[in-house]
Amino acid sequence: MNSKGLNIRAVADTQEDIFIDFAISKRCNFSDIHHFLISKFNLNKLELSSFYYSNDNWDKGEEITLMNMNFDDENNIKFMDMVLLKDVYKEGHLKFLYVNDFLNMNIFYLEILKEVDVGVDEKVNILHQLGEYKPNNQYIEEKTIEDDTKNEIDEILKEYDEDDFNKFEELDDDLY
Secondary structure (H helix, E strand, O other), rough: EEEEEEEEEEOOOOOOOOOOEEEOOOOOOHHHHHHHHHHHHOOOOOOOOEEEEEOOOOOOOOOEOOOOOOOOOOOOEEEEEOOHHHHHHHHHOOOEEEEEEOOOEEEEEEEEEHHHHHHHEOOOOEEEOOOOOHHHHHHHHHHHHHHHHHHHHHEEEEHHHOOOOOOOOOOOHOOO
């Protein structure tokens, strides 16, 4: 027995072509997509994330937060657990931005491609995947540790080898 679902493409905002196409049940919410993207793109699950409604120009619209940010009787802020895919599809929303880790800005563009039949027990099914995504914070850590620090350490070690005065500091001629 089948139920209705959606084919969605998630494209990483990188120089390389990195994307994943997946089918997901329309009964799922944005929290299900969030957990799927976290696992498939190796994102930090402890970081805050949000979806944003978007348009054909990929402008950032209304936010869908990870957690319920409403206080007391307010119900004006949408959060991932409450927004169902069937509702946004029925309203005609087809494009969304997803941001994970607001400090390092891992950004993805999501587009609903078409409505499809999916298995009743299936929540998410990968259809096609291209490339391997490295979250932005991993690029920063690798570059900092491997390049900058290594070069500084090498320079310090070379200074010792260049010491012509047998471990005494060289006097600066400009001071005298």
